[in-house]
Amino acid sequence: MYRIRAVDSQDEHVADILTEMHRLTFFDAAAIPDFEQGHWWLAYRDDMPVGFAGVVPATHAHNAGYFSRVGVLTSHFGNNLQLRFMRAAEAQVRRNGWSAVVSDTTDNVVSANNFIRAGYLLFQPRSPWAWPHSLYWRKCMSWRI
Secondary structure (H helix, E strand, C coil): CEEEEEECCCCHHHHHHHHHHHHHHHCCCCCCCCCCCCEEEEEEECCEEEEEEEEEECCCCCCEEEEEEEEECHHHCCCCHHHHHHHHHHHHHHHHCCCEEEEEECCCHHHHHHHHHCCCEECCCCCCCCCCCCEEEEEECCCCC
């Protein structure tokens, strides 16, 4: 059984766990995010952290949250953890009063399919923020954007 828990990233021990989860899931492929910003979650199997995710205020979309990172240990793939993290992030976006969630994927078919399963749509931002071949995703939380 897996549990998704919101965590206090201001707590040094939690920040260390998030950093280690990032290292174990992204290796050197992405810079470690500023865990002091936004909202963060950890997935646990029993008492062992097996994944993490975060949503931060979007810098390239008005009144939106940016689903900035999700990482799951490969031995725990296939348990819908990314989808569960998306749901937790969406709930937080609604609580924050933001009108949408945005994100991007690059060369990750599994994540792209999870965005589709979760109801996200492809969009072209006015100012693209990722790699030239990245896909951009948006899900409206209200009828206003």
